[in-house]
Amino acid sequence: MKEERTEANQVIAVCGKGGVGKTTVSALLARLLAEENRGKVLVVDADPAVGLGMALNRFPENTVNDIRKEIISTVREHSTDSVDLAASVDYKMMEIVLDSGNLGFLSVGRPEEEGCYCQLNTLLREAIESLSSHFSLTLVDAEAGVEQVNRRVMRSVSHLLLVSDTTLKAVRVAESIRKVADDAVNYRKLGLIINRARGEEEAGRLASHTDLPLLGWVPEDDTVREYDAEARSFLDIPSCPALEAVRSHIMDAGFLAQ
Numbered sequence: 001m002k003e004e005r006t007e008a009n010q011v012i013a014v015c016g017k018g019g020v021g022k023t024t025v026s027a028l029l030a031r032l033l034a035e036e037n038r039g040k041v042l043v044v045d046a047d048p049a050v051g052l053g054m055a056l057n058r059f060p061e062n063t064v065n066d067i068r069k070e071i072i073s074t075v076r077e078h079s080t081d082s083v084d085l086a087a088s089v090d091y092k093m094m095e096i097v098l099d100s101g102n103l104g105f106l107s108v109g110r111p112e113e114e115g116c117y118c119q120l121n122t123l124l125r126e127a128i129e130s131l132s133s134h135f136s137l138t139l140v141d142a143e144a145g146v147e148q149v150n151r152r153v154m155r156s157v158s159h160l161l162l163v164s165d166t167t168l169k170a171v172r173v174a175e176s177i178r179k180v181a182d183d184a185v186n187y188r189k190l191g192l193i194i195n196r197a198r199g200e201e202e203a204g205r206l207a208s209h210t211d212l213p214l215l216g217w218v219p220e221d222d223t224v225r226e227y228d229a230e231a232r233s234f235l236d237i238p239s240c241p242a243l244e245a246v247r248s249h250i251m252d253a254g255f256l257a258q
């Protein structure tokens with residue numbers, strides 16, 4: 001992987017309630033970032049349910065969870081110097097990034113046992129922090145809800161993109177994520193996207209119930225449904241209303257500008 005260090009590395013995390021469209025918005029953003037000349041972009045599937053990998057048809061051989069398992073067995077078998085171990089973890093993280101064109105893809109993977117999520121989240125935080133300095137922009141599709149924000153996995157995130165569907169319940173979850181993020185994340189910018197809206201009026205009505213800054217709304221879109229149903233890569237999705245909404249409300253509206 002070619003290293004390109006830039007002054008202001010951006011880390012965008014896409015967060016929100018379960019099922020609201022975090023992975024869809026992340027995949028559409030990845031599709032737009034891939035065609036832009038922004039330098040190398042790292043896309044991170046931070047959800048053990050591996051939805052973003054499916055949406056982008058990216059299936060890395062090794063995941064952050066594989067590194068976790070390797071560390072555990074190394075520590076068990078040898079008394080490894082912790083400094084050596086830390087250096088080799090950084091190197092291993094670079095190695096598991098699946099590279100294609102100007103996109104790198106990292107998957108958190110899924111532990112077999114319930115109790116491992118804590119270790120995995122710690123390692124994921126380290127992965128995001130160490131790898132993002134090698135990319136001009138890092139895009140993270142987070143696990144649903146507030147847990148990863150609360151556990152400071154998103155500590156180094158600069159742009160917090162909250163996604164809601166058209167329900168007040170989802171907006172309230174987005175608000176609670178902001179509340180936790182105010183302490184747990186060093187974000188510079190935060191904005192709300194209302195997904196699957198049927199029109200400006202519906203999105204506006206919902207936005208009037210919250211003080212979260214509204215970036216815009218993304219319509220219910222048949223092309224998105226089709227690509228999802230057929231498991232086609234969103235990196236190939238043609239121009240469609242949802243893609244154009246993400247382009248205009250997130251890319252062109254300057255949300256990603258400093």
Ligand SMILES: Nc1ncnc2c1ncn2[C@@H]1O[C@H](COP(=O)(O)OP(=O)(O)OP(=O)(O)O)[C@@H](O)[C@H]1O
Pocket residue numbers: 017018019020021022023024025047049051143144195196218219220221222224225228242
């Ligand atoms: N704008 C849209 N138009 C049509 N379908 C959509 C749209 N946004 C999301 N969907 C569909 O809604 C479902 C849930 O979306 P998605 O998987 O992106 O949500 P999520 O927030 O990532 O869910 P999870 O919390 O389970 O990770 C998917 O089947 C997806 O195709």
Ligand SMILES: [Mg+2]
Pocket residue numbers: 022023024047051052
């Ligand atoms: Mg998802």
